[in-house]
Amino acid sequence: MTVTKKFVIDFDSTFTQVEALDILGEISLNDDPEKERKLQAIKDITDQGMEGTLTFRESLVKRVEILNANKSQIAELVTVLKEKVSNSFQRNKEFLRENAEDIYIISNGFKDFVVPIVTAYGIKEENVFANELKYGEDGKIIGFNENNPLSKNNGKPETIKNLKLEGDIYVIGDGYTDYEIKASGVANKFYAFTENINRPTVSSKADHIAPSLDEILYINKMNKKFSYPKSRINVLLLENVHPIGVELMREEGYNVEVISSALSEEELAEKIKTVSVLGIRSKTQVTKKVLENANRLIAVGAFCIGTNQIDLDTCQEKGIAVFNAPFSNTRSVVELAIGEIIFLMRNIADKSKLMHQGKWNKSASGSVEIRGKKLGIIGYGNIGAQLSVLAENMGLDVYYYDVLEKLALGNATKIDSLEELLNTCDVITLHVDGRKENKLLIDKKRLKMMKKGSYLINLSRGHVVDVPALRDALSSGHLAGAAIDVFPSEPKNNDEPFESELIGLPNTILTPHIGGSTLEAQENIARFVPGKIIEYINTGNTYNSVNFPNIQLPFLQDAHRLIHIHMNEPGIMAKINQILAEHKINIVGQYLKTNEKIGYVITDIDKAYSNKVIEDLKSIEGTIRFRMLY
Numbered sequence: 001m002t003v004t005k006k007f008v009i010d011f012d013s014t015f016t017q018v019e020a021l022d023i024l025g026e027i028s029l030n031d032d033p034e035k036e037r038k039l040q041a042i043k044d045i046t047d048q049g050m051e052g053t054l055t056f057r058e059s060l061v062k063r064v065e066i067l068n069a070n071k072s073q074i075a076e077l078v079t080v081l082k083e084k085v086s087n088s089f090q091r092n093k094e095f096l097r098e099n100a101e102d103i104y105i106i107s108n109g110f111k112d113f114v115v116p117i118v119t120a121y122g123i124k125e126e127n128v129f130a131n132e133l134k135y136g137e138d139g140k141i142i143g144f145n146e147n148n149p150l151s152k153n154n155g156k157p158e159t160i161k162n163l164k165l166e167g168d169i170y171v172i173g174d175g176y177t178d179y180e181i182k183a184s185g186v187a188n189k190f191y192a193f194t195e196n197i198n199r200p201t202v203s204s205k206a207d208h209i210a211p212s213l214d215e216i217l218y219i220n221k222m223n224k225k226f227s228y229p230k231s232r233i234n235v236l237l238l239e240n241v242h243p244i245g246v247e248l249m250r251e252e253g254y255n256v257e258v259i260s261s262a263l264s265e266e267e268l269a270e271k272i273k274t275v276s277v278l279g280i281r282s283k284t285q286v287t288k289k290v291l292e293n294a295n296r297l298i299a300v301g302a303f304c305i306g307t308n309q310i311d312l313d314t315c316q317e318k319g320i321a322v323f324n325a326p327f328s329n330t331r332s333v334v335e336l337a338i339g340e341i342i343f344l345m346r347n348i349a350d351k352s353k354l355m356h357q358g359k360w361n362k363s364a365s366g367s368v369e370i371r372g373k374k375l376g377i378i379g380y381g382n383i384g385a386q387l388s389v390l391a392e393n394m395g396l397d398v399y400y401y402d403v404l405e406k407l408a409l410g411n412a413t414k415i416d417s418l419e420e421l422l423n424t425c426d427v428i429t430l431h432v433d434g435r436k437e438n439k440l441l442i443d444k445k446r447l448k449m450m451k452k453g454s455y456l457i458n459l460s461r462g463h464v465v466d467v468p469a470l471r472d473a474l475s476s477g478h479l480a481g482a483a484i485d486v487f488p489s490e491p492k493n494n495d496e497p498f499e500s501e502l503i504g505l506p507n508t509i510l511t512p513h514i515g516g517s518t519l520e521a522q523e524n525i526a527r528f529v530p531g532k533i534i535e536y537i538n539t540g541n542t543y544n545s546v547n548f549p550n551i552q553l554p555f556l557q558d559a560h561r562l563i564h565i566h567m568n569e570p571g572i573m574a575k576i577n578q579i580l581a582e583h584k585i586n587i588v589g590q591y592l593k594t595n596e597k598i599g600y601v602i603t604d605i606d607k608a609y610s611n612k613v614i615e616d617l618k619s620i621e622g623t624i625r626f627r628m629l630y
């Protein structure tokens with residue numbers, strides 16, 4: 001015989017993210033000149049109640065008195081609370097509805113606002129236990145039902161005891177009074193709910209710390225909506241990802257760790273073992289050695305454009321999807337390039353340095369306008385093409401070279417050979433991607449091909465330019481200047497020193513890889529990349545992935561979604577369908593896309609399935625990874 005499980009759930013800071021009486025204070029004391037003092041007093045009284053220096057009844061009487069609220073303000077409170085239901089409760093609405101018989105809400109707050117919030121999630125009104133307000137004729141709150149045990153000390157255990165519930169009783173809450181239900185012997189387990197607040201004194205008493213409702217459902221094998229609790233998805237964000245990215249990942253319910261620096265290969269190889277989602281920028285090398293240990297890794301987010309730092313092939317072989325932000329910092333790089341063209345042609349770096357030494361050197365010698373000069377863009381991708389348009393508008397004569405056939409924008413001139421571009425232009429700017437083949441693309445020979453007195457800008461990747469050869473070209477005066485933002489070896493963080501052969505050279509602007517480092521770009525990136533990863537985890541959508549076949553999927557409706565990633569070998573699709581047919585499973589929708597290496601099959605099936613089907617699908621030869629969405 002299976003024992004029924006009854007869930008007793010706290011309201012404030014558990015079902016909702018907030019303490020309702022704090023919010024009520026914000027509303028009812030809005031026009032009160034002493035609002036701040038009174039709100040603080042309410043908080044202090046709450047604390048005194050929790051510490052036991054004030055009885056619970058006294059604390060309730062005092063708080064209701066200070067709040068001085070009325071019925072219409074309770075209605076306002078309900079509107080606010082509706083938006084503040086805890087994320088994991090919102091996600092698991094289906095569970096709450098389907099198990100309504102066995103779910104109880106217990107609160108030292110008031111039914112007047114608890115009931116409308118929880119019943120919207122399918123919870124039965126008769127299963128809500130909370131205090132009850134009393135109103136005067138004018139709608140003013142004049143007190144509460146003092147006979148309700150929840151208005152007194154020890155009210156929660158007493159209320160649960162009186163219910164004489166059968167089966168196992170599990171209490172979910174963030175407060176000491178929730179723990180007391182278990183301590184009094186009327187409940188079997190206490191889950192400290194830490195999604196909104198983590199009180200160590202409470203967590204230390206818990207049978208289990210639950211960062212979300214998903215976790216509790218997972219442990220009890222009752223998870224409906226998600227195959228895996230989000231709180232068990234460990235996200236590691238490196239290299240100072242913008243706080244919005246961190247917040248979005250946390251809001252989704254993931255367990256997020258943030259490190260401001262990049263990690264070395266050894267450090268990352270160790271750390272990656274427990275990581276499900278890795279977020280990096282341009283510095284962290286995600287190598288084969290790192291990936292050998294990455295057995296839980298589902299996705300990598302490059303919070304930048306370039307993905308040359310990631311071993312994309314190995315990621316593919318291990319079924320790890322990689323996403324980047326292909327457009328979010330394009331404009332920032334372009335603006336810096338424009339500024340640098342002007343600064344180089346006016347020798348600003350040296351002039352500014354002299355001024356800082358107290359030297360005034362007013363002269364036009366070696367300074368020219370950019371108007372009418374020839375700009376040579378190598379790599380006419382998103383950045384190169386946008387630079388082309390802006391530069392032309394500033395009067396530059398634009399030429400470009402790309403290994404792919406690219407449409408000329410505006411009056412730009414396409415040049416078919418790199419050599420011709422190099423010896424035609426007054427300033428050369430590099431915007432190629434960081435693929436291995438581009439190592440030393442601009443070497444000694446090609447630097448020589450550049451016009452005497454011309455300038456070089458590198459905002460692409462450090463390894464694209466032969467740095468010692470560039471040093472020679474600058475110190476010999478063959479080049480009149482350079483602006484370099486990226487280096488073959490860059491410090492891991494702001495505490496490490498910067499070393500380069502280029503330090504101290506004339507008219508040489510050196511910047512610490514900041515082409516994409518603007519507030520706008522970083523914020524845009526931090527919104528874009530988590531969005532892609534969350535969508536991939538929740539729906540299987542790979543649209544915009546750098547290394548996975550791109551599929552944009554419809555929303556999952558009343559079906560389970562099977563996600564099968566396999567080596568691109570003949571016959572796998574047939575095997576999947578044969579297994580589904582053998583188990584008489586009805587396919588609602590199916591989507592397949594392959595690339596040279598892997599196949600990505602999504603199958604939406606009717607709700608009924610057996611664990612055997614899952615086993616069979618997982619054991620198809622060539623399977624890299626299998627995942628199921630509920």
Ligand SMILES: NC(=O)C1=CN([C@@H]2O[C@H](COP(=O)(O)OP(=O)(O)OC[C@H]3O[C@@H](n4cnc5c(N)ncnc54)[C@H](O)[C@@H]3O)[C@@H](O)[C@H]2O)C=CC1
Pocket residue numbers: 305306307326329330333378379380381382383384401402403404431432433434438441459460461485486513514515516517
């Ligand atoms: N300094 C910084 O902070 C930043 C640097 N970047 C770098 O800029 C690169 C370019 O970015 P996007 O324009 O968005 O990339 P993209 O992929 O749109 O454009 C790259 C272009 O270079 C071309 N290309 C590659 N190798 C070439 C070669 N050897 N010769 C000629 N053309 C070649 C490609 O065909 C492509 O058209 C990124 O991959 C990244 O490495 C990007 C953002 C910020």
Ligand SMILES: O=C(O)C(=O)COP(=O)(O)O
Pocket residue numbers: 281282283303304305306307329513514515516517
């Ligand atoms: O977007 C890119 O590829 C960049 O090079 C910018 O890198 P970052 O995020 O500043 O380390």
